Each structure stands twice: as C-alpha cells, then as structure tokens.
Amino acid sequence: MLPTAELHIHIEGTLEPEMLVRLAARNGVKLPTTDIDELRARYRFTDLQAFLDLYYANLPVLRTEQDFYDLTSAYLARAATAGVRRAEIFFDPQAHLRNGVPLEAVFAGLSGALDDADDISADLILCFLRDLGAEAAEETFRAALPFRDRFIGVGLDSAEVGNPPGIFQDVYRMAAAEGLHRVAHAGEEGGPDYVWEALDVLGVERVDHGIRAMEDVELVARLRDDRVALTVCPLSNVALRVVDKLADHVLPAMLDEGLLVCVNSDDPAYFGGYVDDNFAALRGKLGLDEQQLATLAWNSFDACFASAEQKARWQAEVTASAEHGAWLV
Numbered sequence: 001m002l003p004t005a006e007l008h009i010h011i012e013g014t015l016e017p018e019m020l021v022r023l024a025a026r027n028g029v030k031l032p033t034t035d036i037d038e039l040r041a042r043y044r045f046t047d048l049q050a051f052l053d054l055y056y057a058n059l060p061v062l063r064t065e066q067d068f069y070d071l072t073s074a075y076l077a078r079a080a081t082a083g084v085r086r087a088e089i090f091f092d093p094q095a096h097l098r099n100g101v102p103l104e105a106v107f108a109g110l111s112g113a114l115d116d117a118d119d120i121s122a123d124l125i126l127c128f129l130r131d132l133g134a135e136a137a138e139e140t141f142r143a144a145l146p147f148r149d150r151f152i153g154v155g156l157d158s159a160e161v162g163n164p165p166g167i168f169q170d171v172y173r174m175a176a177a178e179g180l181h182r183v184a185h186a187g188e189e190g191g192p193d194y195v196w197e198a199l200d201v202l203g204v205e206r207v208d209h210g211i212r213a214m215e216d217v218e219l220v221a222r223l224r225d226d227r228v229a230l231t232v233c234p235l236s237n238v239a240l241r242v243v244d245k246l247a248d249h250v251l252p253a254m255l256d257e258g259l260l261v262c263v264n265s266d267d268p269a270y271f272g273g274y275v276d277d278n279f280a281a282l283r284g285k286l287g288l289d290e291q292q293l294a295t296l297a298w299n300s301f302d303a304c305f306a307s308a309e310q311k312a313r314w315q316a317e318v319t320a321s322a323e324h325g326a327w328l329v
C-alpha cells in the first residue's frame with residue numbers, strides 16, 4: 001500500500017448506508033427504507049445535482065456530537081487501511097445548521113475524533129455551500145470564528161455551475177486575514193473560467209477537481225508554473241458522469257503536463273470507493289504504472305498543509321514503498 005495524503009474528502013460523504021440506518025434509529029429519524037441494498041441502489045447519479053440532492057437528504061440523521069464523532073472515527077479507521085497518513089477533511093456547517101444542529105456539536109464531534117486518531121494526522125477545512133450565496137457564507141464564517149483553532153482552512157463546495165467563485169471574494173479575504181488556508185472546488189462541472197477566478201479572485205492555494213482546466217492551455221501553464229495542486233477524484237468523476245468512463249479520464253494527461261495532481265475519494269460512500277479503491281482503479285482500468293502512482297502519492301504530501309519536515313518524512317516513505325513494489329495494491 002502506498003502511503004498517501006487525502007486532501008479532498010467530505011466527511012458527510014463517508015456516510016455509508018449501514019451508518020445511515022444506525023444513526024437514523026438512534027435519533028428517531030425516518031428513512032424511505034432501512035434496507036441496506038435498497039439504500040445503496042439509490043447511490044447512482046446522473047450529475048452533481050442528483051448526488052447533492054441525496055447527500056443533503058441523508059444528513060438529518062446527524063444530530064449530536066456523538067454522531068459526528070462516530071462518522072469521523074469510522075472514516076479515519078477506513079482511511080488508515082487505505083494507506084492514508086494525512087487527511088485534510090471538508091465539512092459543511094451550513095448543512096448542519098439548517099438541520100438545527102449547533103456548531104458546538106459539529107466541531108466537538110469532528111475534532112474529538114481527530115484528536116483520538118493516533119495513526120493519522122488530520123485537520124479540518126470548513127466549506128461554504130456556494131448555492132447559498134456570499135452573505136450566508138460570511139454569516140457562517142463569523143459564527144465559526146469562536147472555533148478558529150479547530151480548522152485550518154476554508155473551501156467552497158456544492159452546486160458549481162451558476163455559482164462562480166468570484167462572488168465569495170470578501171469571505172475569502174476574511175479567511176486570509178485570519179491566517180487560514182484557502183481552497184475551492186472549481187472545474188468539476190464548471191469551465192476553466194471558474195478555475196481562473198478561484199486563483200485570481202479567491203487566491204486559492206489548491207484547486208479541488210480542476211479537471212476542466214485541461215481545456216485551457218494558458219491555465220495549464222499557470223497551474224504548472226505556480227505549482228498549484230489539483231485534488232483529482234477519479235471515481236467521483238465517473239459516478240457523477242463528469243467523464244464517461246475511467247479510461248477517458250484526463251489524469252494521465254495532467255501528469256504528462258507536469259501538474260501537481262493527487263488522488264482523492266471525494267464522497268467515498270457514494271462514489272464506489274476510498275482512496276485505495278481509486279488507486280486500484282487507476283492501475284487496473286487506466287493503466288497507470290508504478291512510477292505514475294508513486295508520483296501521485298508523493299504529490300499528495302507536497303500539496304498538503306502539514307509542516308515541511310513532516311511532508312519530507314512522508315515523501316521519503318513513498319519513495320521507499322515504491323522501491324519495494326508497494327504500489328501493487
């Protein structure tokens with residue numbers, strides 16, 4: 001197993017049907033069905049919005065600090081088996097606030113699980129729901145400031161097309177003033193113009209997805225020259241029909257262009273696998289070789305927000321693993 005960092009993972013997207021049923025029973029929340037196979041059969045999507053509709057519909061089962069703790073602990077345990085050494089985990093506070101869950105419970109559950117995980121280094125990135133607009137994002141940011149020491153950055157997710165990054169300029173400026181890292185989803189369903197805006201208006205350090213950047217040669221040059229990381233999620237792109245099939249994915253072309261790309265699972269409960277499953281698919285279905293897989297793992301540590309010394313230690317581990325054939329997952 002290659003050691004890796006996972007930098008694009010929505011904790012709410014790790015809600016497996018089994019956990020969904022368990023939490024629904026614990027909290028007295030009614031589900032359309034409690035049959036695991038039926039629930040899993042619903043995890044099929046035509047596009048990003050179809051996925052988001054189900055993702056948000058399932059979230060009311062998360063009510064208490066313990067629920068957030070259990071969800072996060074289960075992800076961290078699974079990620080450890082996938083070779084994850086470092087996780088930078090997105091969460092959607094607005095989705096929980098509108099379900100009546102106080103921020104205290106969300107932060108306490110998430111950070112409690114992170115504190116108790118001794119085999120993975122992990123931190124939180126607070127995401128704004130772009131379809132709720134800029135004012136709601138600013139209000140959420142102010143409400144989260146008392147918990148400033150519990151998260152290391154801000155991100156932008158949910159329905160992309162029609163909600164361009166630029167409208168969030170002010171809240172990203174506020175985050176920068178707080179010394180927070182800045183990332184944003186851009187170029188998943190939206191075009192290269194959204195990636196330009198994320199870079200130039202929001203000042204992001206990493207782009208989440210960013211695969212449509214490949215349609216713009218100037219943008220590719222900018223991303224390469226500035227060593228901007230792109231957190232690519234191959235199985236997600238297939239599940240949401242952003243690409244027809246894995247064999248058509250632009251990831252090999254991104255590597256050939258010398259872009260700082262890494263591999264991530266996005267919403268593993270919904271998209272058919274964790275980061276190790278993504279690596280296995282890249283090897284089996286896309287034909288990536290050991291050198292390419294090791295580069296992806298190495299890049300993930302380059303792109304993460306840990307200390308330079310820690311990053312170098314993990315990268316040395318990747319190199320040693322690659323030499324011993326550890327890409328054979």
Ligand code: HPA
Pocket residue numbers: 010013048055157158159185188236266267
């Ligand atoms: O893949 C995603 N894209 C956009 N928003 C999201 N929120 C959770 N997962 C996603």
Ligand SMILES: [Zn+2]
Pocket residue numbers: 008010157185208266
């Ligand atoms: Zn995502």
